[in-house]
Amino acid sequence: IHVVRTLHTSPTSRMLAVNLVIATIPAVVIGLPTEDWIEARLFKPFPVAVALVAGGIAILLIERRFRTPTVESVDDIPLKKALGVGVFQVLAILFPGISRSGATIMGGLSLGLSRTAATEFSFFLAIPAMLGASIIKLAKVRDIVTVGDLPLFGVGFVVAFISALIVIRGLIKFVSSNSFAGFAWYRIAFGLVLVAMYWNSRGSF
Numbered sequence: 317i318h319v320v321r322t323l324h325t326s327p328t329s330r331m332l333a334v335n336l337v338i339a340t341i342p343a344v345v346i347g348l349p350t351e352d353w354i355e356a357r358l359f360k361p362f363p364v365a366v367a368l369v370a371g372g373i374a375i376l377l378i379e380r381r382f383r384t385p386t387v388e389s390v391d392d393i394p395l396k397k398a399l400g401v402g403v404f405q406v407l408a409i410l411f412p413g414i415s416r417s418g419a420t421i422m423g424g425l426s427l428g429l430s431r432t433a434a435t436e437f438s439f440f441l442a443i444p445a446m447l448g449a450s451i452i453k454l455a456k457v458r459d460i461v462t463v464g465d466l467p468l469f470g471v472g473f474v475v476a477f478i479s480a481l482i483v484i485r486g487l488i489k490f491v492s493s494n495s496f497a498g499f500a501w502y503r504i505a506f507g508l509v510l511v512a513m514y515w516n517s518r519g520s521f
Contacts, residue, residue: 328391332440335393339402339437340444347409348452359412362514367413368507375500378422382495386428390436397427401437405445413507416445422496432492439484 319329358364387393393401404423408416417438424434454461 332391335395335398335437336440336444338395339398339405339441342399342402342406343409343445344448346406350410354410354412361510363411364413365507365510365514367411368503368510371414371418372500372503372507375418375422375496375503378426379495379497379500382425385430385433387433388430390433390440393429393433393437397429398437400427401441405441417442418499421491432488435488435491
């Protein structure tokens with residue numbers, strides 16, 4: 317809200333807005349043309365399980381190489397690094413099972429952002445990404461959505477917004493001084509369980 321209100325007067329707010337636009341471009345250019353193909357072929361248990369394991373390993377590697385950041389604040393992110401985070405976001409679009417926020421936060425860390433800056437920028441970047449995805453999905457089902465459905469969407473939006481405010485505030489505080497290694501091991505363990513279930517069922521699910 318502060319960024320929107322000060323967009324015409326604050327260079328810092330304008331820079332953040334430009335960074336968000338730049339970081340969203342890769343998802344639009346690559347994600348939109350490939351969405352249907354990916355949903356048809358990769359939204360299945362085995363590819364998702366592999367992505368969970370691969371993503372967990374990637375997190376451990378990035379955490380192991382993480383050094384003193386060169387960008388401490390979300391307001392100081394240069395255009396090239398913003399674009400780089402946007403490229404990492406594409407990984408979550410191309411490979412179901414890779415978390416969008418996880419990909420962008422880890423991408424930010426690997427590009428030299430501090431834990432807080434990477435996390436904050438990731439959640440800012442979620443606004444255009446999720447808004448655009450929601451509009452596209454609604455457009456596809458516009459023939460079956462009625463005015464009577466609007467209260468359901470409204471309630472869902474309000475509940476999601478309030479719960480997100482509560483959770484994100486605590487999460488940013490947590491990640492500022494803790495690694496994502498625990499989350500990585502959870503992904504690897506859960507992914508391996510899914511792989512085992514897949515092979516035991518001989519690919520029947």
